[in-house]
Amino acid sequence: MAAAAAGASSSLTSPATEEELTLTVKWAGKEYTVRVCADDSVAELKRRICQLTNVLPKRQKLLYPKIGSKLSDDSLILSTLPLKSSLKMTMIGTVEDDIIVDQVDSPEIVDDFEIGQDEVVDIKDKEVNKQKLKRRIDQYKIELRNPCRKGKKLLVLDIDYTLFDHRSTAENSLQLMRPYLHEFLTAAYAEYDIIIWSATSMKWVELKMGQLGVLSNPNYKITALLDHLAMITVQSDSRGIFDCKPLGLIWAHFPEFYNAKNTIMFDDLRRNFVMNPQNGLTIKPFRKAHENRDTDRELVKLTQYLLAIADLDDISVLDHKKWESYDEVANIKRRPFKDPIWDARHFFMFLNYYYSYYQYGISLK
């Protein structure tokens, strides 16, 4: 008995129980078969149901005999619930009719939180999370909109609050677009393939990027779009359960193009990087578009950073937290001289630097 109890409780935190649960979910007069792992959370179950029904997780209400309202707690681990494959689950929920109204009206508050360095390492290296990533790699298909380009680095971009203020209202989506978006994507495209990854549904991602003209701009091409189904749920001791965007999923699908050394991801939520902390840059959120659209220049500054680091062999050795004070001059020494245009650009940069120093006695830094 004691051993059985210990076994049950250890499944909460430690190496994945490989046990699979097969559940039947009834919705809108049809039955769906959903396979999940015993160590998955309710949030993950809802994501799998979303894959089959297109009902977003936040719109699902799950009913199951004898367990009351427990399935409304997304953080619960399925192995702690008395689920049986002989019993059927009922889902109540509707596919969103007007996705824009839905997004704006949703009261969900997303606050960023810091996770301690030790804990980040712990989450990234945990066997249970590696297993989750492995399963996600097997399940999630990435559809290429444009071919990967040899020799390019990879830029992965979040949408909400990174490229777009999804909480403000406007007559036209373009009013909520972060300033300089197209200029930024055009400049980045010279050195980086671009993948957009949002924690919302693919329908929303396509709609939003389409409205902003990102999918049809002649000056750059988007390699792929990823949605919330590509994310995994991890557990931290201090912050409980949350979702994140594991870049390992992309690296596993396109190993000949992208890896930990040549990828950078911009997101306003640091926790999204928890599986690959050296590849994330926490972007200042773009909120209150109407107030800020005349002054927000984050994408201009970030373009300079992206281009300044584009020739480094390994960009994951940089501390992206300090991107604003990145010293390109200091990094010139590390670079081989190979590009005449680049050399000329930096020759004048040096000249300007020493001239300013000579004339005003100030340093550019």
Ligand SMILES: [Mg+2]
């Ligand atoms: Mg965001």
